[in-house]
Amino acid sequence: MVLPTxxxxxxxxxRRRPAPGRPRGGAVLLPLLALAVAVALQEALxxxxxxxxxxxxxxxxxxxxLLVELGGATFWQTLGSTVSTWLLALLIAVPLGTAxxxxxxxxxxxxxxxxxxxxxxxxxxxxxxxxxxxxTIGTSARSALFLAVFASFWQVLVPAIAGVRSAHPIxxxxxxxxxxxxxxxxxxxxxxxxxxxLATATRLATSTSLILVVTAEIIIGIPGLGHEITMSxxxxxxxxxxxxxxxxxxxxxxxxxxxxxxxxxxxxxxGIGAQA
Amino acid sequence: MSVTRTTELRRLADGGxxxxxxxxxxxxxxxxxxSAVSGSSENIYFPSLLEILERTAAYWPTPEGVxxxxxSLRTLGAGLGLAVLVGVAAGLLIGQVPVVAQTVSPALExxxxxxxxxxxxFAMMLFGVGDEMKVFLIALGCVWPILLNTADGAxxxxxxxxxxxxxxxxTGLRRALGVVVPAVLPRVLVGVRIAVPLSLILMVTSExxxxxxxxxxxxxxxxxxxxxxxxxxxxxxxxVLGFLLTTAYSALERLLLRWCDPKRVSS
Numbered sequence: 001m002v003l004p005t006x007x008x009x010x011x012x013x014x015r016r017r018p019a020p021g022r023p024r025g026g027a028v029l030l031p032l033l034a035l036a037v038a039v040a041l042q043e044a045l046x047x048x049x050x051x052x053x054x055x056x057x058x059x060x061x062x063x064x065x066l067l068v069e070l071g072g073a074t075f076w077q078t079l080g081s082t083v084s085t086w087l088l089a090l091l092i093a094v095p096l097g098t099a100x101x102x103x104x105x106x107x108x109x110x111x112x113x114x115x116x117x118x119x120x121x122x123x124x125x126x127x128x129x130x131x132x133x134x135x136t137i138g139t140s141a142r143s144a145l146f147l148a149v150f151a152s153f154w155q156v157l158v159p160a161i162a163g164v165r166s167a168h169p170i171x172x173x174x175x176x177x178x179x180x181x182x183x184x185x186x187x188x189x190x191x192x193x194x195x196x197x198l199a200t201a202t203r204l205a206t207s208t209s210l211i212l213v214v215t216a217e218i219i220i221g222i223p224g225l226g227h228e229i230t231m232s233x234x235x236x237x238x239x240x241x242x243x244x245x246x247x248x249x250x251x252x253x254x255x256x257x258x259x260x261x262x263x264x265x266x267x268x269x270x271g272i273g274a275q276a
Numbered sequence: 277m278s279v280t281r282t283t284e285l286r287r288l289a290d291g292g293x294x295x296x297x298x299x300x301x302x303x304x305x306x307x308x309x310x311s312a313v314s315g316s317s318e319n320i321y322f323p324s325l326l327e328i329l330e331r332t333a334a335y336w337p338t339p340e341g342v343x344x345x346x347x348s349l350r351t352l353g354a355g356l357g358l359a360v361l362v363g364v365a366a367g368l369l370i371g372q373v374p375v376v377a378q379t380v381s382p383a384l385e386x387x388x389x390x391x392x393x394x395x396x397x398f399a400m401m402l403f404g405v406g407d408e409m410k411v412f413l414i415a416l417g418c419v420w421p422i423l424l425n426t427a428d429g430a431x432x433x434x435x436x437x438x439x440x441x442x443x444x445x446x447t448g449l450r451r452a453l454g455v456v457v458p459a460v461l462p463r464v465l466v467g468v469r470i471a472v473p474l475s476l477i478l479m480v481t482s483e484x485x486x487x488x489x490x491x492x493x494x495x496x497x498x499x500x501x502x503x504x505x506x507x508x509x510x511x512x513x514x515x516v517l518g519f520l521l522t523t524a525y526s527a528l529e530r531l532l533l534r535w536c537d538p539k540r541v542s543s
Contacts, residue, residue, distance in 0.1 A: 030375070031382040038383070055401060109285045112295045113302035120303075123518030125476040128492070128511050130484065131499030136321050204470075207391070211474075215393040215481050226394060230485075233397035241401070245394050252389030 057239040066243035082213055082224035083251060085141050089148035089209040094202055097153050098194075101160020102186065111161060118157065126151040127215055134220055144216035144224070151212045152205035156198070163197030164190050199263045206259050210252055225251070323505055332509035345513070347489040348479060351407055355414025356468075356475045362415065363422030363471075364464055368456065370423070371430025388424065392417030392474065393481050405486030414478045421474070422467035429463030430456065462536060465529050472525055476518055491517075 039059045045051045046058040057065075069075045104111040126147050137143045167190045175185045217226030225248045232241035287294070311325040335341050370377045370384075395416055403409035433456065441447075441455045483492025491514055498506035 030378045031380075034379040035383060108290060109298060112298035113305075115295075116299045116303040117306045119522075120515060120519050123473060123476070123522045124511070124515040125473065125480050125518060127477050127480045127484070128495060128514040131495050131507050132321070132511065135499065135504075211391040211393050211477065214391040215396075215477070218393060218396055219481065219484050226391075229394055230397045233401055238401065241397055245390060245398065248394045249386050249390035252391060253386065256389060 054236075054238060057242065061239040062242040062246070065237075065239035066246060069240065069243055069247075078224055078228055079247065079251065081141060081222075082217065082226070082248075083255070085144050085224070086148065086210050086213050086255065089145055089152060089213065090202070090206060092145075093149045093152040093205055093209065094156050094198075096149075097156025097201070097205075098160050098198060101157045102164050102190070102194075104157075105161040105164025106190075118154070122154040122158070126212060127219075130216065130219055133216075139220050139222060141222055141224075143220055144213045144222050147216050148209035148212040152209045155205045155208055156201045159197040159201040160194060163194030166197065167193035195267065199267070202259060202263065203256070206256060207252070210248075210255070214248060320504060323508060327505055328508040328512060331505040332512055335506060335509055336513055341494075344489055344491060344494050347407075348483065348491045351410040351414065351482075351490070352475055352479050354411045355478070356418055356471065358411065358415035359418035359422055359471060359475070360464075360468060363419045363467065364426050364460075366419075367423045367426025367464075367467075368430050368452075368460065371427035371460075372433075372456075377427065377431070384420075384424070388420040392478055396481060396485055399482070400486050409486060410479065410482040410490075413482050414475050417478045418471035418475050421470040422464065425463045425467030425470075426460055429460040433459055462533060465532065469525065469529070472521055473518070476514070476521070480514065 042051075042056070043058045043060060046053045046056050104114065129147060129150065130143075133143045133146055137146060171189045171193075172185070175189050180188070213224065214226035214229075216222055217224035218230050221227055225244055229241055229244045229248070232238070232244060307325070314322055314324040315326065316324075336345065370380065392413075396413060399409045399413040399416070403412060437455060437459055441451050446455060479490070480492035480495075483490035484496045487493045491510055495507055495510035495514075498504070498510060
């Protein structure tokens with residue numbers, strides 16, 4: 001594959017030098033130890049009543065609450081509805097943002113024409129639309145989906161525009177002298193240049209859309225992790241609340257890892273070293 | 277004919293003044309289209325733009341409106357300020373002391389993965405529904421992008437820079453303020469740029485669930501009492517606020533980074 005490499009920026013000098021003073025072998029042990037100490041300290045402080053147990057239940061109670069939930073039937077349904085809305089939002093927002101961004105990036109007059117509108121709509125915090133969405137779409141999971149798509153669409157759109165334009169001029173000239181069709185140019189020159197931008201955008205969109213889905217669940221009361229967190233608080237079950245907050249964190253880590261894995265697979269197949 | 281016209285248009289869009297002209301035209305067309313579509317709208321959920329603007333002008337300059345707006349801005353400023361202070365301090369520490377970084381980074385990865393709004397109930401339990409809750413929540417949500425970017429920047433400090441500081445015996449506070457902070461500044465600003473929109477989301481969310489004042493409160497309250505015009509005016513004000521904040525922040529960023537080598541800022 002010769003052409004895609006033309007779109008690659010000049011190789012960068014590796015920045016990170018091996019840190020001389022870094023303690024070796026502590027990569028696993030040290031964090032584990034720190035975690036154990038933190039948990040033990042929290043347990044001790046709440047057991048002895050230094051921290052109010054009703055606000056900060058001992059870690060063991062939170063763990064027990066989590067185990068009870070894991071055994072329950074509703075837990076997986078709750079998790080499933082949050083994660084499926086989240087993934088669906090990404091599946092809609094990323095391709096849509098990429099497609100619109102590509103068009104705007106290629107057709108400069110249209111982009112200049114629409115830029116102020118984009119710049120106005122983009123910073124509107126999409127949670128402000130919640131009341132409107134409740135009135136028009138209702139209180140189903142589709143409301144959460146709409147909010148998450150609205151929020152992450154802009155985060156993909158703007159980098160996509162920049163990405164299309166970041167194609168190397170020589171690569172574009174080469175494509176022209178080989179009389180590439182528009183599709184060939186997009187596929188082999190511009191997409192390759194866009195990928196690093198899209199990767200960052202996707203990662204941002206991933207966390208934004210989770211925030212929006214959980215917010216919608218908390219405020220609108222759509223079934224899901226966010227709803228369980230507020231419900232636990234309002235019935236005064238702090239341990240269950242922390243258990244669900246932990247679950248939302250774990251879900252965040254897992255989906256981030258999946259997105260990162262996909263990103264790397266995509267980069268490898270396009271011959272660009274995955275840059276974090 | 278049409279070929280020359282498109283090339284002309286293309287050249288126009290590339291130039292500075294042409295871009296502005298096209299942009300103004302675009303904004304005008306968008307506003308006109310909105311008011312034309314909504315002007316004859318029978319749908320009560322989408323009132324006409326003119327009425328929304330009238331309500332905006334009628335409600336927000338009143339003492340009550342100003343009070344709500346300043347309450348929102350105060351919590352936003354306090355929360356974001358706290359996040360910057362804590363984020364930069366902790367980030368510098370984590371980035372420069374490898375033992376600390378190794379010890380806390382898995383825990384950080386986990387806390388960062390928790391969607392910030394999932395902590396709304398947690399913050400409400402701790403602080404009730406006062407201003408402290410909102411400031412705490414905004415600070416808690418916004419501190420991570422700032423902290424992680426600062427730590428990354430501090431870790432990747434130019435070795436030549438540090439060696440030069442050592443040769444010239446620049447140590448202690450002078451080293452921290454004169455060498456480290458300016459070198460890390462571009463990364464700190466990137467973190468804050470991510471945090472600004474996030475802070476708006478958290479502000480509105482916290483006001484929607486637990487407050488008697490603020491923009492989010494006005495919007496939900498208007499929805500609950502079916503005052504759709506007031507609700508729309510709140511959305512418009514939030515849009516303008518978001519636009520002004522991001523614009524002001526970009527200007528600040530340019531000002532602070534004027535001395536900086538543009539190549540290093542982007543990397």
